[in-house]
Structure formats: C-alpha cells, structure tokens
Amino acid sequence: DGGITQSPKYLFRKEGQNVTLSCEQNLNHDAMYWYRQDPGQGLRLIYYSQIVNDFQKGDIAEGYSVSREKKESFPLTVTSAQKNPTAFYLCASSVLAGGRAKNIQYFGAGTRLSVL
Amino acid sequence: GQQLNQSPQSMFIQEGEDVSMNCTSSSIFNTWLWYKQDPGEGPVLLIALYKAGELTSNGRLTAQFGITRKDSFLNISASIPSDVGIYFCAGRGSSNTGKLIFGQGTTLQVKP
Numbered sequence: 443d444g445g446i447t448q449s450p451k452y453l454f455r456k457e458g459q460n461v462t463l464s465c466e467q468n469l470n471h472d473a474m475y476w477y478r479q480d481p482g483q484g485l486r487l488i489y490y491s492q493i494v495n496d497f498q499k500g501d502i503a504e505g506y507s508v509s510r511e512k513k514e515s516f517p518l519t520v521t522s523a524q525k526n527p528t529a530f531y532l533c534a535s536s537v538l539a540g541g542r543a544k545n546i547q548y549f550g551a552g553t554r555l556s557v558l
Numbered sequence: 559g560q561q562l563n564q565s566p567q568s569m570f571i572q573e574g575e576d577v578s579m580n581c582t583s584s585s586i587f588n589t590w591l592w593y594k595q596d597p598g599e600g601p602v603l604l605i606a607l608y609k610a611g612e613l614t615s616n617g618r619l620t621a622q623f624g625i626t627r628k629d630s631f632l633n634i635s636a637s638i639p640s641d642v643g644i645y646f647c648a649g650r651g652s653s654n655t656g657k658l659i660f661g662q663g664t665t666l667q668v669k670p
Binding site for chain 1: 567588593601660663
C-alpha cells in the first residue's frame with residue numbers, strides 16, 4: 443500500500459537524551475514536513491524539505507534537527523536542547539508540481555513522544 | 559508563525575444534529591483544505607477547495623471557499639457518533655513551497 447509510515451508509535455525520552463523519529467513515504471512525493479501537535483494549538487511546522495539534501499526551518503525548529511538523504515525518508519531528531527518535547531509528532535508529504543495536487547499534504551499516523 | 563482562527567474550539571452535540579465550523583484569516587488563500595483527525599491518528603483530507611465561492615460536498619459534509627478568499631466553513635449534516643474527532647482547516651497562499659497554515663482545530667463530540 444502507498445502511504446507514509448511513522449515509527450515508533452510511542453517513544454520515551456530520558457533527560458539529556460537525543461531521540462530520532464522515523465518517517466518513510468512510498469508515494470514518490472518531493473516534499474516532506476514535520477509538525478508538532480499540542481492540545482488546542484493545531485499543527486506547528488518544525489522543518490520541511492522540498493528536495494533531497496535540502497531542508498528549511500519552520501516556525502518552531504529550535505531543539506530539532508532533520509536530514510533528507512533519500513527522497514523517501516525524512517527523520518526528525520529531538521535533541522536535548524528541546525526542553526519541552528512531550529507532544530504528538532506528525533510527518534506529512536506532498537508533490538510540488540501537478541496543478542491542484544500540489545496543495546494537498548498526506549499525513550502519517552504520528553509518534554507520541556513523552557519524557558521519562 | 560501565522561495561524562488561522564478556527565471556531566468553535568470545541569462542540570458537544572446530540573446525534574442527528576447539524577454542525578458548522580469556520581476559519582478566518584488575515585491573508586488571502588488560493589486553497590482551503592479541511593482535515594479530520596481521529597484520536598491518536600494523523601489527519602485525513604475531507605474536502606479541498608480551490609476557487610473563491612466554490613461549494614463542495616463529500617457525503618454529509620459540505621465546505622465553502624469564502625468569496626473574500628479569507629474564510630471557509632465546513633458543515634456536517636445529521637451527525638453520527640463516528641464524526642467524533644478534531645477537524646482542522648488549512649490554507650495555502652501563493653507560495654511554491656507547499657507549506658500549509660493550519661487552524662487550531664475544532665474538537666467534536668457526539669452524544670448518541
């Protein structure tokens with residue numbers, strides 16, 4: 443099945459630890475995105491990437507890092523510098539060309555990160 | 559970052575009732591999208607709108623792209639228990655990056 447796979451579903455972070463959230467897509471989409479979701483705040487953009495080996499900061503990039511070594515993969519690392527990492531993290535992807543199709547983002551099932 | 563103003567923030571309704579929610583923005587958008595998120599899952603696209611004044615239906619759902627291009631609304635008719643979830647609006651301007659701006663979400667609870 444074509445889609446976006448996020449793993450793990452649940453993740454726990456210890457104090458001072460870096461953790462990495464996986465996002466893989468087999469939709470052949472050019473662009474990929476990471477969002478953070480907190481209750482009552484909607485979706486806030488952390489990082490996005492339009493092409494392999496290139497990515498841009500979103501609205502809340504501090505304390506996070508990403509890489510885009512393959513078109514299919516866009517892992518997010520939550521570093522120890524992120525002091526309040528507890529949230530639901532969503533990965534999305536979209537095409538960048540092709541008329542109306544480029545407007546739609548498709549989401550994975552999310553990873554819930556908690557601090558021990 | 560920029561956000562859309564989505565209201566109401568939450569709704570608790572009786573099964574069978576109609577529901578209406580809306581989003582407003584200070585900026586003009588070229589595209590409005592409505593997503594639904596079930597608990598513990600990612601958002602799923604319900605309706606996409608591309609032209610000012612456009613009215614589009616998807617089963618019991620109807621959404622409209624406001625003529626000012628700064629607002630959109632979503633109506634759900636004859637609600638059922640599986641309509642429970644968080645509904646998000648999202649807008650896209652003229653940017654080529656594919657970035658969307660999301661509303662804060664409307665949490666819908668349906669009492670059987």
